[in-house]
Amino acid sequence: MQKLQSGLVIEFYSNSCLVRTDIGDIKCLAIKNIVVGDRVNLELIQDSKEVKGIIISREQRSSFLEKREGIKSKAVAANISHVGILVTPEPVTSREFIDKWLLTAHSSKITPFIINNKTDLNHDYDYKRKLEIYKNLGIRIINLSAKNDVKMNELNKYLENKCVVFVGNSGAGKSTLTTKLTGKQIKTNVLSNNQGMHTTSISTLYELNRETKIIDSPGVRDLPISGLSESEIIQGFSEIYKSSQNCKFNDCNHVANDGCQVLSELMNGEITESRYNNFIKFRDGEVDD
Numbered sequence: 001m002q003k004l005q006s007g008l009v010i011e012f013y014s015n016s017c018l019v020r021t022d023i024g025d026i027k028c029l030a031i032k033n034i035v036v037g038d039r040v041n042l043e044l045i046q047d048s049k050e051v052k053g054i055i056i057s058r059e060q061r062s063s064f065l066e067k068r069e070g071i072k073s074k075a076v077a078a079n080i081s082h083v084g085i086l087v088t089p090e091p092v093t094s095r096e097f098i099d100k101w102l103l104t105a106h107s108s109k110i111t112p113f114i115i116n117n118k119t120d121l122n123h124d125y126d127y128k129r130k131l132e133i134y135k136n137l138g139i140r141i142i143n144l145s146a147k148n149d150v151k152m153n154e155l156n157k158y159l160e161n162k163c164v165v166f167v168g169n170s171g172a173g174k175s176t177l178t179t180k181l182t183g184k185q186i187k188t189n190v191l192s193n194n195q196g197m198h199t200t201s202i203s204t205l206y207e208l209n210r211e212t213k214i215i216d217s218p219g220v221r222d223l224p225i226s227g228l229s230e231s232e233i234i235q236g237f238s239e240i241y242k243s244s245q246n247c248k249f250n251d252c253n254h255v256a257n258d259g260c261q262v263l264s265e266l267m268n269g270e271i272t273e274s275r276y277n278n279f280i281k282f283r284d285g286e287v288d289d
């Protein structure tokens with residue numbers, strides 16, 4: 001058995017993690033600055049009962065979601081390629097929630113898409129209008145009903161070769177969707193430790209196959225947007241950013257300046273009011289996360 005192995009962090013606990021390697025899943029210690037989704041190199045050690053690993057290094061991340069508070073930041077998941085934003089008529093998904101995730105995805109270099117779940121429920125005008133706004137922004141929308149197994153094929157196909165995380169309000173169907181996709185009952189996520197006790201995993205990565213992965217991490221669910229700079233925020237509203245390039249003044253605040261292209265596009269309806277309002281709200285720090 002090779003003493004040095006490399007692998008993928010698939011489960012994360014409070015003081016250890018599980019790494020999937022060519023020789024099996026290895027419980028690992030030394031997890032400082034490591035998160036689920038990380039590719040790591042480890043050294044195997046044989047203790048009296050089992051083979052364990054010590055993480056000696058990690059590979060560079062293609063992306064990561066992080067929690068920023070003031071000047072401090074902490075990664076919560078790594079190497080995610082796509083974030084699937086669950087939108088539902090019940091509970092109502094706010095436009096603020098969607099805009100927050102489009103912004104977070106943009107600043108994290110992760111591609112966002114929308115999962116319009118619960119298509120079996122009625123959609124009122126406001127709901128249809130909401131989806132239309134994001135469709136017009138070029139966001140991919142996948143319509144399905146997780147509970148009733150309707151149109152799951154399209155999602156399955158879309159997920160190929162991606163590493164995705166699902167976000168949505170409590171009750172939007174994240175667990176139902178993940179259970180359907182993985183065939184695993186994800187709420188009962190337990191693993192035996194040495195003492196035969198059960199420890200609950202904090203974050204889990206499910207491999208649908210070698211190339212398709214789903215990350216389930218509670219840390220991702222309540223990421224605040226505080227900590228993003230003003231320029232990161234405007235760039236996360238791509239249509240507003242584009243329009244702002246044509247404002248008369250370089251330091252235009254897009255609220256009360258002459259020759260503001262953003263305001264003029266807001267007036268003629270090219271920029272949607274809720275998008276504009278959320279941009280100002282996030283930029284000026286009036287978010288209650």
Ligand SMILES: Nc1nc2c(ncn2[C@@H]2O[C@H](COP(=O)(O)OP(=O)(O)O)[C@@H](O)[C@H]2O)c(=O)[nH]1
Binds near residue numbers: 121145147168171
């Ligand atoms: N009507 C309907 N209900 C759904 C659908 N998908 C999930 N649900 C229900 O929504 C509720 C919340 O689902 P859950 O997966 O626990 O949401 P989570 O909080 O995002 O993990 C459950 O009662 C599910 O059965 C759907 O497509 N249609």
Ligand SMILES: [Mg+2]
Binds near residue numbers: 174175176
């Ligand atoms: Mg859930």
Ligand SMILES: [Zn+2]
Binds near residue numbers: 244255259261
């Ligand atoms: Zn302006």
